[in-house]
Amino acid sequence: MSRDKLWKSFEEQLSILKERGLLVDNESAALDYLGRIGYYRLSGYWYSFRQLELSDDGHGLIQYKRLDQFVEGSHFKDAVELYVFDKKLRLLALDALERIELAIRVDIAHLLGELDIYAHENPSIFHGNFSKKTNHSGKTKHQLWLEKYQGQLHRARRTPFVEHYMNKYGHLPIWVAIEIWDFGLLSKLYAGMQFKHKEQIAAKYGANNSKDFTGWLRGLNFIRNVSAHHSRLWNINVLERARLPQDDACWQQLNNARPFLYFCLMQRLMRVICPNSRWSERFAALLDEFPDVGSGTVSLADFGLLEGWLEWDLWSRK
Numbered sequence: 001m002s003r004d005k006l007w008k009s010f011e012e013q014l015s016i017l018k019e020r021g022l023l024v025d026n027e028s029a030a031l032d033y034l035g036r037i038g039y040y041r042l043s044g045y046w047y048s049f050r051q052l053e054l055s056d057d058g059h060g061l062i063q064y065k066r067l068d069q070f071v072e073g074s075h076f077k078d079a080v081e082l083y084v085f086d087k088k089l090r091l092l093a094l095d096a097l098e099r100i101e102l103a104i105r106v107d108i109a110h111l112l113g114e115l116d117i118y119a120h121e122n123p124s125i126f127h128g129n130f131s132k133k134t135n136h137s138g139k140t141k142h143q144l145w146l147e148k149y150q151g152q153l154h155r156a157r158r159t160p161f162v163e164h165y166m167n168k169y170g171h172l173p174i175w176v177a178i179e180i181w182d183f184g185l186l187s188k189l190y191a192g193m194q195f196k197h198k199e200q201i202a203a204k205y206g207a208n209n210s211k212d213f214t215g216w217l218r219g220l221n222f223i224r225n226v227s228a229h230h231s232r233l234w235n236i237n238v239l240e241r242a243r244l245p246q247d248d249a250c251w252q253q254l255n256n257a258r259p260f261l262y263f264c265l266m267q268r269l270m271r272v273i274c275p276n277s278r279w280s281e282r283f284a285a286l287l288d289e290f291p292d293v294g295s296g297t298v299s300l301a302d303f304g305l306l307e308g309w310l311e312w313d314l315w316s317r318k
Contacts, residue, residue: 010034021070022046030076037083044232045082048298049074073295081291082298086234088286090227096266096279097224101183103273104217107201108190109175117173120189121146130192145188149181156180183224187217205272208246215242216265223262233259235302250312258304267314280315 008016010031014024024030033042051067112119123131123142131142153172156162162180165172178186190198191214198210207213219242226233241256242265254261267280290300309315 008039010039013039017046017070017076020068021072021074022049023073023075025075025077033076033080037080041230042079042083045086046070046074046076046079048235048302049079049293049295071295071297074297075294078291078293078295082234082293085286085290086232087230088289090230090233092279092283092286093223093227093233093263093266096263096270097183097220097227099273099277100220100266100269101186101224103269104190104201105178105181105186107204108186108193109178111197111200112193113174118171119174120149120177121171125194126192127194141188141192145185145192148185149177152180152182152185153177183217183221187214187221190214190217205269206247212243212245216269218242219256219262220265223259235259235298238262248313250306250309250314253306255304258302260304260306260309264314271314284310284315 013034014027014030018024047066049070051069051071053065053067055063055065112125115125116122119125123140125131126142129141130145131140134140135144137144153162157166159180161176162172165176171177172180181189190201195210198213202210202213205213207216218240219238222238222240223233226236236259238257238259238261242261244254244256244261245251245268251264254264263283267283270277270279287300287305291298306312
């Protein structure tokens with residue numbers, strides 16, 4: 001086992017980067033960024049600037065390894081500019097996802113609330129795989145969902161509207177309860193709804209079916225969590241992957257492991273929820289700000305951007 005990492009001052013951190021070939025144009029500014037953003041967070045942005053070594057594993061498979069040395073022409077400021085771009089991208093994602101989340105909350109609460117004002121607590125409202133089938137713990141998915149809901153309810157107990165309803169009625173009707181759910185809890189409840197109810201909501205947003213829409217929500221929840229936790233988004237490997245819509249050839253050219261697909265899904269939902277929004281124009285303007293990295297080691301291809309994407313009907317305002 002290797003020894004623990006040693007603590008390094010900001011000056012020592014910068015010295016290491018310079019020794020490895022990262023060009024520093026303004027040392028005082030670089031030290032300021034290390035002090036405010038941190039070496040580890042910035043390292044995710046200069047990772048792509050590090051030299052790549054290819055080797056054969058002896059069985060015909062090529063292995064990739066990032067070296068400590070940087071590609072010639074790599075600058076500290078390029079990593080900072082990439083970080084700033086990514087921060088704006090995360091904020092843009094959260095802007096769309098907030099509207100999407102709120103709209104789907106209303107869809108679910110309105111539909112299920114007509115069946116039972118406490119529908120979220122009523123297992124008979126949901127699909128049997130969610131409300132009857134137990135796992136190794138002997139609990140159903142609905143019971144596990146309710147445990148997470150109770151945790152969120154406890155954290156929100158001092159919120160005035162929650163305190164009022166709990167004191168007066170003992171529990172929350174679904175249209176109130178849904179206001180304290182996070183996107184993850186929302187998407188899990190949708191996945192557990194009866195088929196006919198899921199299809200009704202999926203159709204509203206132009207999904208081929210509720211199975212696809214469930215995947216959209218899982219993928220968007222992944223993007224939301226990355227963005228909300230200030231993690232690197234622009235070239236992240238998406239782990240909760242949605243199926244590609246079948247509508248046209250453009251969708252089929254996208255990579256569901258790359259973030260651009262999920263921005264396309266945001267735009268698709270935004271067209272239903274906020275048809276007059278200029279969110280798509282702000283997104284296009286932001287992509288124009290992508291840093292011109294001197295070493296040529298990064299591009300929007302890493303984001304999954306489709307060539308000629310602005311000509312696609314999804315993004316066109318014609």
